[in-house]
Amino acid sequence: MQKKEEVIRQIEESKELHFAPSAKEYFGISLKKVRAIAQDKRIPVKEIEIAALEKGIIPLRYQRNIGTIGLKGQIKLLRSTVAVVGAGGLGGGAIELLARQGIGHIVIIDSDCFTEENLNRQLMSTEKSLGKYKAIIAAKRVKKINSAVTVTPGIKKITPENAHNLIKKAQVVVDGLDDLPSRFVVEKAARDLGIPFIYGAIAGFSGQLMTIFSKDAGLSSIFGPPGDLSVQGVELEMGNPSATPAMVMAWQVQEVIKIITGVGKPLRNRLLWFDGEEGTTGVIELEKTGNPGRKKEVKEVKDK
């Protein structure tokens, strides 16, 4: 208790008056000072940032977030855990943005190593990181971007057996996968655990995404029930050029932020499509069939 009061006193002493782009005054605290207090008090950087935000003092690195999500929204993000399954084109880019946004804990799951074919679009890949595990490289990148973020890399291929355990700590799961059966595996695990799953996929200059809550029909509303699914799609022929994953993963990250902060309306039961070649976007409204099995299960628990 005394330690917390001492931390708050140091934060108050370190705050400085700043001006937002709108010319509005605000009290901010620099990264250097946050780090100094964290080191002095042996408290994680994240906790210092949360304590400052609770006092209305904005860590400068998040200042441009606050106008949209507010102080409380930033605190919620810092206290949240997000799992990213797949750290390639979609996942790698999403990890970068989640770290910058100030997600408190990022779980990264990927069993692959970077290859030269990844360099055109996967933001975590560099010539130096070829042959190295994507999850490890991504985790190192997160720590370079934002030392407040806790990062848990897992060099694992997601399976029906391990999926629940790998994502169970997350409030939201981001789809960075590149085949359909694995997406159904993660969707099911997320559904079982009551965690929203942000589906995204790309091919050529086109992409699509949707936010799936546990009561939503989800992937089966698009693809039909899992079973005799094609593993991959037209991306096998069209490839994945550089800009397309960035376009979808940015939307996915936006959905994560919306869900955790409660700002806006998630893309539930709506498949957002874009056709970059034509320069058009659209939304396909999907039938809200729900998941009868799940609903029944929930009702039965309540009845007891």
Add this chain to the structure above:
Amino acid sequence: MIKVKVFLSLRKIFGQKEISSEAENIEELLRKLVKQYDGLEDALFKDSKQNELRPGIIILVNGRHIKWPPAISTPLKEGDEVAIFPYICGG
């Protein structure tokens, strides 16, 4: 009229992303469109018998997934929206 929305490679075959058509059910609609648009049969069906869709083709009627077969006879009515697109799975 039935509104038909198509995406990606199918948009190229149609030359536009949305067309209007008339049909009593999905089977009739697709067989009609196949006659109208060159290359559509090959894009949608496994062979010229048109009994089986290519894997990785999705058909939604008013946002509901249609399995072909057995939902080949799904009825259509005025104002219905049919979306047809190939799987995209890249990440």
